[in-house]
Amino acid sequence: DGYDEWEPQESHDISKVLSGKILRDCCVIVSTRPSRTSELLKTMRPDTRLEINGFHQENVSIYVHKYFSNNISKAETLLDKLNSSYLSTGITLTPMFLLLICILWEERDDVLLSDRLCPLYDQLVLYLITRLCAKEDIHFVGDNMPPNIATAMLFLEKLAFDGLMGGQLVFEQEEVTHYSNDVLGTLLELGFLHKQRSPSKLRPSPQYSFPHKTMQEYFAGRYIASYVTAKDESAGRSLLEENFGTVRKVREMDNVLIFACGRLGRKASVIFQY
Numbered sequence: 718d719g720y721d722e723w724e725p726q727e728s729h730d731i732s733k734v735l736s737g738k739i740l741r742d743c744c745v746i747v748s749t750r751p752s753r754t755s756e757l758l759k760t761m762r763p764d765t766r767l768e769i770n771g772f773h774q775e776n777v778s779i780y781v782h783k784y785f786s787n788n789i790s791k792a793e794t795l796l797d798k799l800n801s802s803y804l805s806t807g808i809t810l811t812p813m814f815l816l817l818i819c820i821l822w823e824e825r826d827d828v829l830l831s832d833r834l835c836p837l838y839d840q841l842v843l844y845l846i847t848r849l850c851a852k853e854d855i856h857f858v859g860d861n862m863p864p865n866i867a868t869a870m871l872f873l874e875k876l877a878f879d880g881l882m883g884g885q886l887v888f889e890q891e892e893v894t895h896y897s898n899d900v901l902g903t904l905l906e907l908g909f910l911h912k913q914r915s916p917s918k919l920r921p922s923p924q925y926s927f928p929h930k931t932m933q934e935y936f937a938g939r940y941i942a943s944y945v946t947a948k949d950e951s952a953g954r955s956l957l958e959e960n961f962g963t964v965r966k967v968r969e970m971d972n973v974l975i976f977a978c979g980r981l982g983r984k985a986s987v988i989f990q991y
Contacts, residue, residue, distance in 0.1 A: 718747075718748050719748060719749070719930075720747050720748065720749035720753055720757055721749045721750040721752060721753040721969070722886055722930060724884045725756075725760070732760070735747065735757075735760045735761040736760055736761060737761070745761070747761070747763075748769075752965075752968040752969045752971070753969070770810070771810040771811045771812065772809070772810045772811070772812060772815065773810075774810070777796075777799065777809050777810065777815060778796055780812070780815055780819075781795055781796055781799075781815075781819060784816075784819045784823075785819070785823070791822070791823075791826060794826060795818075795819070795822045795826070799818075808833070808834065808837070813929060813931065814834070814837065817837055817838075817841055818837070820841070820844075821837075821840055821841060821844060824844055824848075825844075828840060828844075833979065834931075834935075834972075834975065834976065834979065835935070835938070835975070835976050835978075835979025835980060836979065838931075838932070838935045838976070842909075842935075845907050845908055845909070846862065846866060846907065849866075849906055849907055850863065850866075865899065865900075865903055866903060866907070868900060869900045869903040869904050869907070870939075871943075872896050872900050872904075873904055873909055873910070873936050874936050874937070874939045874940035874943060875940055876888065876892070876893065876936075877927065877933045877934075877935075877936035877937040877939075877940060878936075878937040878940035878941065878973075880933065880937075881933060881934065881937050881970065881973060882960050886926055886927070886930065886933065887913075887924050887925070887926045888924065888925045888926065889922065889924060889925075890922045890923055890924070890925075892925075893910065893925050901925075908928065909927065909928075909932070909936075910925045910926070910927065911925065911926055911927070911928055912924075912925055913925070913926060931972060934970075934972040934973045934976060935976045937970075937973045937976070938972075938973045938974070938975070938976025938977040938978075938979070938980060939976065939977075939980055941953075941956065941957075941973070941974075941977035941980075941988075942976075942977050942980035942981045942984075943980075944956055945977075945981060945984060945987055946981070946984065950987045953987040953988075954987060954990075954991055957987075957988065957991045958991075961974075961991070974988055
């Protein structure tokens with residue numbers, strides 16, 4: 718599940734299964750994002766290919782009603798807001814994004830929902846930061862984040878970017894604590910990083926990852942946007958040239974660039990020109 722999140726190794730058992738060298742009589746099901754489909758087809762010869770289209774519009778209604786099973790009026794109000802023009806963008810047809818909308822709507826039914834990915838994640842991040850500040854009785858108004866959270870966010874953006882550029886989705890303890898343990902604690906409290914047990918018996922230290930790959934892509938996009946904003950366009954082009962030098966890399970990181978454009982607004986021209 719998630720071939721696009723794996724770096725193939727010829728000697729690995731997964732590669733042997735896909736190529737039919739072992740377990741030939743087994744039924745093998747592989748999921749991947751479209752960017753890695755052609756590569757996967759060179760490794761295995763599937764007899765069936767399916768494209769996941771997500772929910773139908775009637776499924777959206779079922780999902781929302783199940784999520785708000787104890788508050789039918791809240792479900793109906795949300796569905797009224799998700800009118801046909803909003804649904805036509807397709808964002809609510811993806812279960813992950815519909816879940817984010819429900820989470821935001823559950824907290825505040827006057828939240829400004831967007832039919833674009835970047836504003837949706839912006840709202841989610843703002844909600845999580847606001848929730849932590851309220852819990853800790855920290856004053857937070859507008860864009861002036863508390864210093865400890867602002868520092869943690871900058872660290873997270875670079876961690877997300879460097880990780881994706883290196884094909885890394887899981888991070889070791891030393892990678893997330895080399896700045897400070899306080900930063901890691903803040904990110905765990907916010908819910909931007911999750912702690913998990915290491916599969917290694919020789920090195921049983923905990924590992925950390927983002928809740929979802931799109932969350933890591935969002936923060937990587939924020940890193941690009943922050944970098945371009947803090948410097949000039951030539952520095953932005955250099956960053957793109959260093960990290961997106963091939964068509965394959967651009968296709969693999971399309972979500973990162975979409976999020977970066979969403980954060981940059983009119984300044985996104987540096988990405989379009991590249």
